[in-house]
Amino acid sequence: MKSTRAALKKAFLYLLLVGWALVSLYPFVWMLSSTFRPETEIGRLNPIPGKWTLENYRLVFTKIPIGRAFANSLFVSLSVTAGVLIFTSMIGYALSRLRFRGRDGLFAVILFTMTLPFQITIIPMYVLMVKFGWNDSYYALIVPYLVNAFAIVVFRQYFKSVPEDLLDAARIDGCSDFDILFRIMWPLSVPALITVAIITFMNIWNEVLWPIIVIRKWELMTMPQLVALFAVGGKAEGLLGVRLAAAALLALPIVVAYAIFQRHFIASMATTGLKS
Amino acid sequence: MNRKAIVASATVVSAACGLLLSWSSCGTRASREASPRLIYWSANNQYEVDLARVLTAEWNALHPEIPVVHQPVPESQSTEEAVLAAVVGKTTPDVFSNMWPGDVEAYARAGQLVALDTFPDFAATIGARVDSLLLEEARSADGHIYQIPWKSNPVMVIYNVKMLAEAGYHRFPATYSEYLEAASKVTRDTDGDGHTDRWMGITDIRALWWQRFFDFYPLYIAATGGRTLLEHGKVSFDNQEAVQVFRFLRTLFARGFFPKERMVGRSDVFLQGIVASRFTGPWEIRHAEKFKPEGFVYDFAPMPRPDHAQGPVYTYGDMKNIVIFRNTRFPRQAWEFAKFLVSRQADLKLLELTDQLPLRKGLVNDSLYAPYFARNPFMLRFASQARYVRGTDTSPVLKEVFDIVSHEFEACVVYGVKTPERAIADAARQARLILE
């Protein structure tokens, strides 16, 4: 009796989980299958196309410079990620392991910037880019993102857990603070590095508002911007399959990365709780 | 220790900067330094890109000393937004051929455009091509002309001949009553599931200001016999005709003759025979020829008007003009290229490659274009309509006026939450506020 109840409970549990898993997955499966269908077949529920075609993808590549946009996105995301790792670990190290006047004040400022809603600075930032002559250049996409408060907090927290003895020993050996940071702290802080790298990369890869504001040249657009404008603009000539194919191409790199580093993605995103 | 730290940090920073610099130089800034050449922006639809490529190649063969580099205008929700961004960012081209005349006044006032009538041969060349009345319309408030009227796309009705014939119409309805009656026959539920699946027409229901060029505005011009929204810089659209247009459109939505949705889930609802008509320009011909299914028959008709209207049917002519931006380093050469773009031969290419109408006097009587019109009878129809078109008013806040009208359109026409009288009165009141 008890075992049937337990089995029923388990079945119910799985039903719910499988149900939501379907809800999560089905739209993606439908999108992917639609991209391989001729235009007239889209809108059907069945995820398996009756007739397969690559026409939609061919059209995406002929209509918009999506290859170039992929390269732009990759370059911008990697540059920002590298920059963020270097600069914020420097600050995180200084804040956690060095003593200097104004340190606590500075940390308070950093925490304050975390609470600053971006709506307030977005217009002045755009004006600043125009005054620098940075609109329609990679500078606008990279430089403003090179530092972020969240990464600093992650590094500061993590570096605090490294035993002081280790640093003292290194100092006696004549290590500079740069040596300590990049030769000792970095190898000891791989999880923090991964967290910051994944979150930064993902945020920059998916960012779309800022590129829409500062970039107008086709050759400089990142993938999300190009695909979003393709969705609202006239280039798709009203063809749905082509638009979905562009969306699928935009999703692909991050889905592949997610498939490989799935655990790290989830663990990293869980730390965004630090934000509040 | 600190010296080493400084050296190291300097290295990191400069390496990062160097990396950025080397990449950035493939972008904008490097291209601006190269000399001497002209940057030319065309519209970014495929047909006009093809046209621009052909014309640029011809020019470059003739003028190797000042080559032209062609680029399609950057993509944005609208071309106007992209141009604005370019003006702000000082990344404007030398010559631009897709300028909406409604924007010219604002840019001219801001000193962004070259006054073309200061070139000594302006009257001789442009005056010979463009109708004098039209040229006067293009004149700015300061007395100068900053644009070459280039091409016009009269907005007409494209309709599905078979669907109308099945409903018993062998001629497209010309008045509101006829149109509504036809609509009640065309609109129906073919598979009996209780939901309409054939509609009389469709228009973009979003409150985007430029969408009103394809419903309210041409209907208003037709209803008023050729009046625009402003007169002498003052609101003049709070009249009975505007209310009538709103009421007509509102009825179409209220009775379900137009779908209250964007139909983004389908490719082309007109060519698939789901809607029987729509308001559009001559560019539709090429699109229809490319994508129409076997046996599909379509035709064009003038905009419908209120019953008992007299005289020729006017409509909105979606005009696009050529301008030269002030920050060009080669104004003389840019002017030569602009003239080249509006030459007789170039106008023929414009017709042949894009099916759009050059704003040229005596177009249909010119023997050079006769073979083209013989091959494209539809275009002849647009060319005759082109004699009865109006453009837009010259006002630096015209976009905002259209934005206001758009939001009233949405509230009254699409969702029926306001009466036509109220909507027009509200729009006029808000527009007056902005114009002051």
Add this chain to the structure above:
Amino acid sequence: MKVASTAIDENIRSLCPPGGRKARRSSHTAGYVLVLPYVVHFLTFVAFPLVFSFVLIFHRWDIVSQMQWVGLGNIRRLFHDPVFFRALANTGIFLLIHIPLQIVIALALAVLLNEKLPLRGFFRAVFFLPVVVSGVVTTMLWDSLYAQDTGVLNNVLSSLGLGRVPWLTSPFIAMPSIALMATWKNVGLYIVLFLVGLQSVPRYLYEAADIEGASAWRKFRDITLPMLNPTVVMVVILSTIGGFSLFIEPYIMTGGGPIRSTLSAVLYIYNQAFQFNHMGYAATLGFFFALIVFVVVILQKRFVERETGL
């Protein structure tokens, strides 16, 4: 060159005694050097824009011509701007639907996933997938799913004999539809946050309750829920910030319509700035929306903290 650098190394070594005043002084300098990039970045990309936004608030400026001082004109306009209040109300509607729905679904699934089950990792990974994919993709995807007469959702509903829903074309349903989509996209993240919270609930509390013979529901209500309060605060705050940041969803799906019912704060700022070139007014809008986010988040935090006595 090489010789010189070894000389510097030697120098450093001699300057680097353990502890001592010298080390502390050099720690000062090194600290300043290390934070220098941040300070430069902060001054340029945070402090300056903040100050400049105050300047913009008092000006009319189309960025092309000269700035024009208008005093309190922009602020007065804002308080008389029905569209500003509409955008605020829209955000409110979004949050009223999004937050409860999100918490209920995420909490339920997190509790299920907290059991020791086979395939647990798989489910978690699947639920999380929409979180990592760009909002552009999910919006385009749902735009097609929501299509009134050809979309999959309505095809399902009408094959079940139910009516077709005007998901994005009714001024009353469009914003809830966007909230629904946002919930679908973000639930994975909040499941993970709740799981972290659940795992921090001490075992002994449950064991004690078991001894008293408490039901599963009672255990959930009296132990799990109170212990998860900090997580709930976090979810509420993150969702609130997200609601005020909505942009690409209405930008792609509705353009802010029908009848401005999906016009979001950021989309309104964007339109004012980049469609009509009202930089001063757009900055004013930005300032006030930011102020409102700030105040709302603090109030939410205060409220929940008082309720839980933390």
